Amino acid sequence: MAMKAKMIVEKDFTVGEVDKRIYGSFIEHLGRAVYGGIYEPGHPSADEQGFRGDVLELIKGIDVPIVRYPGGNFVSGYNWEDGVGPVELRPKRLELAWRTIEPNLFGLNEFVDWCRKANTAPMMAVNLGTRGPNEARQLVEYANHPSGTQLSDLRIAHGYKQPHQIKTWCLGNEMDGPWQIGAKTASEYGRIAAESAKVMKWVDPSIELVACGSSNLTMATFPEWERTVLDLCYNEVDYISLHQYYGNRDKDTANFLAQSMGMDAFINTVISTCDYVQATKRSKKRINLSFDEWNVWYHSNEADSRIEPWSVAPPQLEDVYNHEDALLVGSMLISILKRADRVKMACLAQLVNVIAPIMTANGGGAWKQTIYYPYMHASIFGRGTVLVPLISSPKYDAKDYTDVPYLDSVAVHNAEAGEVTVFAVNRHLSEALPLEIDLRSFGGFRVLEHIVLECDDLKAANTQDAPDRVAPHSKGASVIDGNTVQASLGKASWNVIRLKLA
Known part of the structure; x- marks a missing residue:
């Protein structure tokens, strides 16, 4: 097949509305995510509470709508009471x-x-x-109840008269994993999740709850875990979580860039499992998905194995991301968008220093990693309605997947802004990919810009000394030809084609 791809998008053929929370992120008490990341008293940019201003500005640049906290594996041994009240009285x-x-x-x-x-x-x-359930409902009471009880009045005594009104709550973390403190079988977890959810909603009926799905798609219990858990807590919860990380450990870039196909299958399997349980219960309620941990993670594994235990905020999980990592992150964002009808929340794990788009130096600067850019572009320009992408593309076979399309793409229609944005990855490592985008149902349009993230060196990364080694430009080649856009996607590139409708 000739190296040319085509994409048809029809205005009325929609996947679903984008819930902005799919562009969420994650902060765990792990490594330098908190201490030295978002919080560093004494830093030149720190405010009166010790929050780093330079980091806040980079985060605002992504427009992150929701952030998961405090874990992660950390939460399974955490007493929330340790982190409230006078700082000088808090235990180590x-x-x-x-x-x-x-x-x-x-x-x-x-x-x-x-x-x-x-x-x-x-x-x-x-x-x-x-x-368990008792401590969970107490935390909701402390955080969300207005006043007049021991715990709500304790919050007020700590200086917070108004309730925090935290809407979204996760019922534990990766409870199927043997690495987890208090790991459980699906039946054990399903029961405690149901009872915790019940009393948490009795305290505050307005909250929404996320049950733990499988820790990743390779778990031996997947997807039976989801079926059992949901069978036990279906009526009490609103979402089930997914977690997945990828790494190019075999130094096989073509196979690495195909891994988002596994993410597609993972999402679809979880949706099918949710719908199966719904059918068995004859329920009208639909469970949606929270993909609340996803990213590339493997660069730091060797360094992490050498960290001395029992220090405060050591540099853990500090992956330095390269260009090929940004391409896969772009494809993972496309995977999430393609199921926007069911994936309503997602969290890039994590936000600062720990497998993160933003890196800092203690006492020094902050800079954008390569993966910052596709994350930022999707969050800023990927709001609206996802359109069903009809794609024809040349394909290749990789070690783990066959018939991998060189073109990975999706389109989002923002009716309010009068724009259509096409996100596209060219997986071909040595050739540009001509792309025809058929937009006949939209009438007239013009190209606002064609943003490209590309680099001749797939292993190139941004560092403190070279923070712009890999950065996007707006010199992409896209022209209007009647009712189509004729674009050229550079080899191994992430592309954002923004179109203004007439």
Whole structure:
């Protein structure tokens, strides 16, 4: 087949509305995500609460709508009470998930304050590893109940008269994983999730709850875990979570860039499982998905194995991302958008320093990693209605997948702004890919810009000394030809083609 691809998008053939929360992220008490990341008193840019201003500005540049906290594996051994009240009275604890010392200088109230300054919403996780329904409902009472009870009045005594009104809550984290403190079988977890959800909603009926799905798609219990868990807590929860990370450990870039096809299959399998349980229960309620951990993660594994235990905020999971990582992150965003009808929340894990789009130096600067750019572009320009992409593309076979299309793409129609945005990855490592985009149902349009992220060196990365080594430009080749856009997608490139409708 000739190296040419075609994409047809029809205005009335829609996947669903984009819930802006699919562009969420994640902050865990892990490595330098909190200490040295979002919080560093004494830093030249820090405000009166110790929040780094340079980091806040980079986060605002992505327009992150929701941030998950405080974990992650961390939450399964965490007592939320340790992180509230006078800082000088807060205990230092052994943190077993990542084998560090947790000083508890930053906790729930600081996180909520930080969220307000970052123009984002909190997504709070409760500990269902070492704790259970009682502690979960107490946390909701402390955070969300107005006043007149011991815990709501304690929040007021801590300086927060108004309730935090945290809407979204995660019922634990990766409870199927043997690495998790308090790991459980599906039946054990399903029961505790149901009971926790019940009492949490009794305290605040307005909240929405996310049950733990499988820790990744390779778990031996997937998808039976989802079926059992949902069978036990279907009526009490609103979402089920997905987690998945990828890495190019075999140094096989063509196979690495195909991994988003596995993400597609993962999402579709979880949707099918949710719908099967719905059918068995004869229920009108539909469970949606929260893909609340996803990213590339593998670069830092060797360095992490050498970290001395029991230090405070060591540099853990500090992957330095290269150009090919940004391409896969772009495809993972496309995978999420293609199922916008069911994936209503997602969290790039994580936000700062720990497998993150933003890196910092303690006492120094902050800079954008390569993966910052597709994340930013999708969040800023990927709002509206996702259109069904009808794609024809040349294909290749990789080690793990066959018939991998060189073109990975999706389109979003923002009727309010009068724009259509096409996100596209060219997976071909050595050739540009001509692309014809048929937009006949939209009438007239013009190209606003064609943003391209490309680099001749797939392993090139941004660093403190070279923060713009890999950065996008707006010199992409896209021209109007009647009712079509004729574009050229450079080899191994991420593309954002923005069209203004007449």
